[in-house]
Amino acid sequence: MKYNLSKFENLVQTFESLPTIGKKTAERLAYHIAISDPFLGKKLSFAIENAIKHVRKCTNCGFLCEDELCNICLDESRDNVILCIVQNPKDIFAIEESSSFNGKYFVLEELNNDNITALKNIVTSHNVQEVIFAITPSLANEAFILYIEDKLSNNNIKFTKIAQGVPTGVSLENVDLLSLAKSIEIRVKA
Numbered sequence: 001m002k003y004n005l006s007k008f009e010n011l012v013q014t015f016e017s018l019p020t021i022g023k024k025t026a027e028r029l030a031y032h033i034a035i036s037d038p039f040l041g042k043k044l045s046f047a048i049e050n051a052i053k054h055v056r057k058c059t060n061c062g063f064l065c066e067d068e069l070c071n072i073c074l075d076e077s078r079d080n081v082i083l084c085i086v087q088n089p090k091d092i093f094a095i096e097e098s099s100s101f102n103g104k105y106f107v108l109e110e111l112n113n114d115n116i117t118a119l120k121n122i123v124t125s126h127n128v129q130e131v132i133f134a135i136t137p138s139l140a141n142e143a144f145i146l147y148i149e150d151k152l153s154n155n156n157i158k159f160t161k162i163a164q165g166v167p168t169g170v171s172l173e174n175v176d177l178l179s180l181a182k183s184i185e186i187r188v189k190a
């Protein structure tokens with residue numbers, strides 16, 4: 001049956017293209033915004049536009065910010081010599097929420113020469129003494145860790161990784177805060 005509702009269907013399809021949103025939820029959201037609460041719809045569209053315009057990645061560490069550098073990089077009370085490597089900016093939210101870490105971060109989403117050079121520059125300029133890998137345990141990630149250790153091997157650094165409490169293959173944002181805090185506190189040699 002043709003409903004002649006192309007604009008509504010377009011909204012449904014757009015929602016459906018978001019992660020974790022299935023067709024039923026997409027229809028519910030589209031109905032809510034178009035019919036039940038159009039004011040919320042306007043607010044949402046403004047917030048989205050504003051975020052796209054202003055939210056970016058910190059040029060230093062790769063976390064999210066709305067200026068050139070993020071608040072964590074700018075925070076002088078944090079320990080410069082401990083660097084925590086994560087694979088996704090979202091992992092920083094999880095670790096910060098667990099209040100278990102007071103060093104700096106570096107987001108390494110993929111291994112390429114530019115990223116490795118940026119990492120090396122930070123390690124040297126901050127005189128980093130310890131690199132913590134806050135990375136989900138998996139075989140591929142073990143290789144990832146070894147590769148980075150090798151690249152930084154000239155710098156006389158202690159390498160550690162979060163261990164206990166973080167289950168294999170589960171991303172950090174889905175680990176409960178207590179387990180995450182514990183796993184940072186009792187990190188082991190990488």
Ligand SMILES: [Zn+2]
Nearest residue numbers: 058061070073
């Ligand atoms: Zn930063």
